[in-house]
Amino acid sequence: xxDKLSRWNQVKEVCLNCSACPLAIRRNNMVFGEGVLExxxxxxxxxxxxxxxxxxxxxxxxxxQLLDRMMAAIDLSREKNAIICNxxxxxxxxxxxxxxxxxxxxxxxxxxxxxxxxxxxxxxxxATAVRYIxxxxxxxxxxRGQWTERKGFWITSTYHPAALLRDTSRKTEAWSxxxxxxxxxxxxxxxxxxxxxxx
Numbered sequence: 001x002x003d004k005l006s007r008w009n010q011v012k013e014v015c016l017n018c019s020a021c022p023l024a025i026r027r028n029n030m031v032f033g034e035g036v037l038e039x040x041x042x043x044x045x046x047x048x049x050x051x052x053x054x055x056x057x058x059x060x061x062x063x064x065q066l067l068d069r070m071m072a073a074i075d076l077s078r079e080k081n082a083i084i085c086n087x088x089x090x091x092x093x094x095x096x097x098x099x100x101x102x103x104x105x106x107x108x109x110x111x112x113x114x115x116x117x118x119x120x121x122x123x124x125x126x127a128t129a130v131r132y133i134x135x136x137x138x139x140x141x142x143x144r145g146q147w148t149e150r151k152g153f154w155i156t157s158t159y160h161p162a163a164l165l166r167d168t169s170r171k172t173e174a175w176s177x178x179x180x181x182x183x184x185x186x187x188x189x190x191x192x193x194x195x196x197x198x199x
Contacts, residue, residue: 004037004116011112015089020105023090023098029056030090033113035083040190041076041181042119043067044110045086045160046128047098053091058084063161067125070161070174074182085113087128103132114153120188122153123181126160145177147184154184 012032018024031048034057051061059067067084068077076082088098088106098106114122124130127140134143134155144157158177159170 007116008037008113011109011116015109018089018105018109021090021102023088023092023102026093027090028053031056031058031086032089032109033083033085034058035078036081037083037117039081039083039117040120040185040188041082041123042114042117042121043071043082043084043123043125044129044133045084045125047086047088048091049095049162050091058086059161062165066161066164070178073175074178074185083113083117083119085110087132097128103128107132120154120190121181121184122155124155124157126157126163129160130157144173145180147180154188156181156184 015032016030018030024030027048029048029052031052035042045059048058049061049063052058052064058064071077071082078084087103087110089109090106092098092102122133124133124140130138130140130143134148134157140157140159144159146156148155156177158181159174164170164174
């Protein structure tokens with residue numbers, strides 16, 4: 001664990017001093033990631049929003065509060081058995097979608113995070129994460145809930161919590177995706193009790 005923490009902090013320090021793309025100039029805080037380094041599940045979102053940029057933590061605004069409830073519904077949390085990261089670590093202006101250049105400049109940090117944590121499961125939250133993790137032609141509406149194994153990682157996707165706040169009719173599909181994640185944890189020998197499904 002000490003080695004993991006040391007490596008994590010080294011990559012975080014490099015990221016903190018990164019100026020590879022223009023996002024670094026405008027940021028209040030670099031938002032590296034948060035959770036348990038031994039976590040079996042890594043959630044990957046798009047990038048920091050306003051609250052995340054101000055506080056330097058991922059998923060702390062309304063979408064983050066929903067994500068916490070979603071994780072809790074399958075007995076996951078950033079405090080005990082999950083970790084949360086983003087494709088880009090600095091907030092795009094106006095919360096716009098990060099450009100391909102911005103994403104590609106930042107992806108080495110995410111790859112390093114994955115290499116350090118070695119989660120059993122990677123969950124892509126929304127279209128941007130799907131594009132850069134599953135593939136450029138993948139669409140969240142087509143691939144959500146499906147599983148693929150790559151380099152020893154089980155990868156799936158669901159809607160970004162911000163999308164669920166905009167369109168609550170998608171929550172039923174999101175709950176199905178969460179149940180699938182729980183089933184995969186059971187299959188991999190990590191059994192969690194079912195909690196309240198009211199996400």
